[in-house]
Amino acid sequence: MPSTLSTLRLQEFLRLPAEAVMVAVVLLSLPRRARLVVSAVLGALLGALTVLNMLDMGYNDYLGRRFNIVLDWGLLADAQSYLKDSLGGTVTLALTVGVVVVVILLLVLMALALVRLGNLLDRHRARATRATLLVGTAWITCTALGLEVGGVPVAAEHTAGVVKFQVETVRQTLHDEAAFRKEAGQDTFGNTPADQLVPDLRGKDMIFTFIESYGRSAIEDPIMAPGVDRTLADSTAALAKAGFHAKSGWLTSATYGGSSWLGHSTTLSGLWVDNQQRYRTVMSSDHLSLTKAFKKTGAWDTVGVMPGVQKAWPEQKYYGLDKVYNAFQMGYQGPKFSWSTMPDQYALEAFQRLEHSQQRDKPLMSEIILTSSHQPWAPIPKMVDWDTIGDGSVFEGIEKAGNNPADIIADSTRSREEYGKSVQYSVTALTQWLERYGTDDTVLVFLGDHQPIARVSGNHASRDVPISIVAKDPKVLDRIADWNWTDGLRPAHNAPVWKMNLFRDRFLTAYGSTPHPSGS
Incomplete structure (x- = not known):
């Protein structure tokens, strides 16, 4: 065989x-x-x-x-x-x-x-x-x-x-196992003093968002790309009207088709985490995660919004999150959308209600995982009026009218079509939230965690995913001008491609962090 x-x-x-x-x-x-x-x-x-x-x-x-x-x-x-x-x-x-x-x-x-x-x-x-x-x-x-x-x-x-x-x-x-444990013990920024970490982002509300299965195929596949590209163009224009601008590039993910946590940990740890053994090693290490760098400064409150987490999540400590909201802690009373416990629009509105809108002495650093674009891409939520979201019951009719997952799983063409629609929904929900609630000090970094499965992306698809940085303050994007990323939310075909694990160090360096290696 x-x-x-x-x-x-x-x-x-x-x-x-x-x-x-x-x-x-x-x-x-x-x-x-x-x-x-x-x-x-x-x-x-x-x-x-x-x-x-x-x-x-x-x-x-x-x-x-x-x-x-x-x-x-x-x-x-x-x-x-x-x-x-x-x-x-x-x-x-x-x-x-x-x-x-x-x-x-x-x-x-x-x-x-x-x-x-x-x-x-x-x-x-x-x-x-x-x-x-x-x-x-x-x-x-x-x-x-x-x-x-x-x-x-x-x-x-x-x-x-x-x-x-x-x-x-x-x-x-x-x-x-032994070789990677040694690698994880070495960290370019492991001994960097708190006051020398991301000094150029002080006072900014930082949001790091992963969109499930948001891969290069969504932007360049002939079946999926037209709808997704139109959504990215419309969202870029709407954000510009609200005063936000963006730059976008490509990262090559450490995983493909699934195991999203490997993509998350690779991006935030700066290590190539492509299997479960490496993941366990990283989670039990002192290697500085990008999100924990903000906590280490003492200048940010930190929070995680994890609608896909439905059990104990000890990774909270590694990522340096003061508080984490899982699937059961955001007050959602609506239906599940297949694997996704709630629509992205609800998760973002809950984040706004529970954390982002609250008065605080420090800016907020948030890690948000959006799950509506998770396979099997049926049924897919639809956008509703933000003022009518409530406890999520408004989504019941949308879920009942949606496609049956079994029908989509078995059909490659329909899977590709519905996958593209799910990415459009997730990007729309995120960018509309930013238009509605973003401030002059909001900085959004969002990216895909991996490509969709081969049945959707193709047998020879790359592992590349889009990544965008969005901000109102022009100084934020000026700091990454030498990255040569594309203006807007859609990275050009020939935009720079980095391995996903390189992002952490380049981001920390771009925003003024001083290297002080540990473990060398």
Whole structure:
């Protein structure tokens, strides 16, 4: 079996596997009892590798990478939660039971099948030996001549390749843990005194906002781009009318299709956090996050708005947030929109009501995660009059009239169309909030955390996401003039592209922070 859905074709199965020849040689050389044991073990192993291939297909399609057998088991629980939110508990339970049954059947039936084949080889030992020699010779010949069927080599050693890849992945994963822990212990701004951190932003209300799945594809894909580009152009004009101006560029995300927290932590830590092990290392470290730098100064109050968080969130400490509002702490009484617990417009209005509008002795630094553009992009909220939002009940009719998630998940074209609409909604909600509530001292930094899944962005899409800085004070944007970012909310195709982990240091430097390394 191939490791991607796009290569799941008939010709992949019209091949001579070298592993089968080697297994036949081994089984023919063993006595009966040993043969039965070896057959059962190899059969079960083949079943496990089949399951692994299926996981690879799913992970490649959704996350743009293969399954990591050391780190990725925990994500299966997240996948189950996503299905429950998108398709309902009954369907998710049925799918979960079905998956478990299929896995057990694969392991058991593969083992029984190989035991049976081993017995057949033994019963017809002479003919089996000749056939094995003949197939082995054919495999060597096909390899030497490079014979192909439909562009696929006839001679295969895919299973051995899968095993080799996973063994190497395990080795690299274990080695990476120690190397990355050392890297996280070094920080360009780790010992910077409080009064030397972001001095050029003192007095500003800072807002760092991540828009779920807001990727380059939303701006440049021919199906999605027209609507999104129109929204960005209209929003740029509306903000300019309100006195705000923007500059935009591209960041290459550390994740793809999901695992948003890896994108958030990469942006804010200045470290390349592309797996769960690295994430845990960073969260338990003293490496200075960009948001914590504002707290360290003592010149800002800090708050997080996290509508996607529905359980304990110890990361609050790492990000230096005095207070965090999760999905249950913003007073929302309306319907969920599939995975998203509330519309972005409500989350922003709640932020305004609970924090941004409050009188305080210090400016406010906020981290906000907007979730309405999270897959499966159905149903999608619609904008309502800001004065009618209330407790969110106004969204009930919109949710009921929306698309069924199951209809969108199964249709690639509709997924792309609805994804584009969801990005338009999130950008509109954020920019309208800024028009309505932003002040002369408001500075907004907003970006995507990753590209949408391959079914939407394409099998060969980049990992780039847009990022914009918006402010009324011209001095704020003057500080990043040498970045050569594009004016407005839509980055040009040839605007600079940085790795996402580079943003923290460049932002701190641009706004006057003085490097004082730690851990070197």
